[in-house]
Amino acid sequence: MAVIQKFRSRRRFRSGPFHWDAQQKLECLNSESRGVEDGLWFQPYPGLSAGVYTPFCIGIDVTENYDPNRRPGYALVHALYKTLRQPGKAKIGITSSLESALLEKDLGGLRLIGKIDTKEEPNKIGRYKTTGGKYQQASRRVFVWRAAFDTKAGVNSLNNMMNRVNVSRSPRMFNAPAQTLRVFRMEVAHVWTGYDLWYVNVYFEEEPDGWNNVIKRYSEVKIPVRMPVFTLSSDGKSYTPVTDSKQTDVITWVKGYLDNTTGTYVLKQPDDQDTRVFKTTSFANFNNLLDEF
Numbered sequence: 001m002a003v004i005q006k007f008r009s010r011r012r013f014r015s016g017p018f019h020w021d022a023q024q025k026l027e028c029l030n031s032e033s034r035g036v037e038d039g040l041w042f043q044p045y046p047g048l049s050a051g052v053y054t055p056f057c058i059g060i061d062v063t064e065n066y067d068p069n070r071r072p073g074y075a076l077v078h079a080l081y082k083t084l085r086q087p088g089k090a091k092i093g094i095t096s097s098l099e100s101a102l103l104e105k106d107l108g109g110l111r112l113i114g115k116i117d118t119k120e121e122p123n124k125i126g127r128y129k130t131t132g133g134k135y136q137q138a139s140r141r142v143f144v145w146r147a148a149f150d151t152k153a154g155v156n157s158l159n160n161m162m163n164r165v166n167v168s169r170s171p172r173m174f175n176a177p178a179q180t181l182r183v184f185r186m187e188v189a190h191v192w193t194g195y196d197l198w199y200v201n202v203y204f205e206e207e208p209d210g211w212n213n214v215i216k217r218y219s220e221v222k223i224p225v226r227m228p229v230f231t232l233s234s235d236g237k238s239y240t241p242v243t244d245s246k247q248t249d250v251i252t253w254v255k256g257y258l259d260n261t262t263g264t265y266v267l268k269q270p271d272d273q274d275t276r277v278f279k280t281t282s283f284a285n286f287n288n289l290l291d292e293f
Contacts, residue, residue: 006038008036010046011024012045012048012055015083019083020082021081022081023079025076030074030075037077040077041060042057044081050083053083053086055082056081056084058084059080060078078166084197085147088147088150093144094141095142114196140207141205141206142206144201145204147199148200150197161202163182164183164279164280166179166181166283166284170287172287173204173290176206179291180209181205182204182207184205185203198199220255221267222251223267225251226249230242255265255267
């Protein structure tokens with residue numbers, strides 16, 4: 001390593017409970033700047049020993065002839081240091097989302113926005129209607145889960161998690177109750193800092209009432225209804241009941257539901273039924289990598 005002529009400045013600050021960001025500026029001859037650069041790369045920050053959390057040099061900026069009037073022939077070397085993420089460990093923080101994205105249909109194929117949609121049962125006697133809800137909301141809390149893996153297997157363990165909801169309580173993720181956290185964004189970056197690391201950021205959007213509770217539906221059954229017979233007026237603008245009180249059966253939809261215990265349709269509206277919008281799954285892979293909350 002070339003001889004460094006002069007330290008210009010040095011600073012450090014905490015970026016987390018055990019994490020450090022730091023930098024120092026060094027001055028050397030232009031001819032020595034390449035050697036200084038090579039010698040600093042991935043070296044620990046001087047004077048700070050924090051075990052696995054010691055910050056290492058991960059970026060260098062060199063400006064030759066940085067002050068040609070007062071220091072001609074000299075270069076300024078700006079070295080950046082950062083504590084690396086620890087493989088197999090994760091941290092979590094909180095931010096907020098501007099607005100939730102909208103899904104067009106739930107898992108059963110019912111439309112969630114726009115025209116109210118229906119889905120008939122195979123026997124064509126029963127159907128469900130989506131009545132809307134509060135899926136779209138101006139802002140929700142977002143939990144940001146940050147971790148690192150030193151193998152692709154760790155990254156692959158998080159595959160197929162997009163739009164999944166936690167099936168049970170997540171005690172280390174702010175003790176979030178079941179079905180209140182949804183994975184809506186994932187970022188994976190391959191980082192080389194002396195050895196391979198994969199940095200993974202996962203964003204969980206929170207819905208305190210439960211992600212599969214925000215859309216409601218009701219059920220209907222198809223039954224015949226006795227109604228009077230009407231005749232159409234000559235001008236085609238009105239109907240008049242037939243005077244002999246004749247009646248006919250008209251097939252119509254009324255609110256009701258299938259009683260699975262008796263196999264009959266009950267003509268009353270049951271309690272609000274939730275519409276499953278998102279699949280649920282275990283969040284153990286996220287929860288277990290976090291320090292005790």
